[in-house]
Amino acid sequence: MKQLPKHRLIIMAHPDDPELACGGTIADWTRRDRVTHIIVSCGEKGTWQKNDSPLRIADTREREAQKAAKVLGTKKVIFLRHPDGGLASNKTLSLELAALIRHLKPYTIVTHDPWRRQFHPDHRAAGFAVIEAVMIARDWHFFPFLKEIGLKIHRARELLLTPTDQPTFVNDVTQTFKKKLTAIRCHKSQLGQLPGWEKRITEFAQSTGKPAGFRYGEGFYKMRI
Ligand SMILES: [Zn+2]
Structure with a gap:
């Protein structure tokens, strides 16, 4: 029996996170399903150059995210424009995400694992905010x-x-791994800050x-939800 297309919603902290975290899976899903990305922060502090303008970086990174999403086959990218490095798992963010979840009605929601040992506090904050949002939406x-504004409850599967x-x-992701690498390459402004990224990502995917x-x-x- 032919499966109906599903809506998959990827909610991540920064513009390059969807590709880095699960670009191969996204490229696989878009062959039959609809995928939407929500990017919580534009990553405007994502540079090692002291004279760069955060405003310009935000603009560049939004463009890069759109390009990378296109490579993977994602139709829509939503930017919430919260401050980079300042994400907090607060009610405002959870409420924004819950409203979008009720509106978009995804089958799958993907986010950061907030319990993973990882460096970036934004990843933890975004992960916890999404978990709370799933409950508010439900x-x-x-x-x-x-x-009252017409957003009915939605329970993601x-x-x-x-x-x-x-x-x-x-x-x-054997079939789509090359596409993942191509999508990551769209984040040109970031590649200099990810030394040896291709080798590291390839080895991680292999292991x-x-x-x-x-x-x-x-x-x-x-x-479990
Ligand atoms: Zn990130």
Whole structure:
């Protein structure tokens, strides 16, 4: 039986996070499903050059994110423009995300694993905000005004965290791994700050895929909603 297309929603902190975290899986999904990216911050502090203007960087990074999304086959990228490096898992962000989840009605939601040992505090904050947003979107009595403005509850079927230290499943991205690398290359402003990125990402995909018997893999932790 032919499966109906699903809507997959990727919510990440910075413009290059979807491609780095799960670009192979996104490219695989877009062959039959609809994918939307929500980028919480424009990453305007993402430079090592002291004289760069954060305003210009934000603009460049939004363009790069649009280009990379196109390579993967994603139709829409939504920018929330929260301050880079200042993300907090607060009610404002969770509410914005919950409203968008009710509006977009995704089958799958993908975000950062906030419990993973990782350097960037924005990734943790975004991950926790998304988890809270999934709950607000799911139940009628959170923020009753959402109902008044016509946003009915929506229960996503899957909440997937990536990258993660404890994958509960691994996607085979052997077919789409090249596309992931092409999409990452669209983030030109960032590549100088990611020395040896291609080697590191390739080795990570190989080690993630290996236990599952895949040449390249991306691992996910599936949370119960
Ligand atoms: Zn990031």
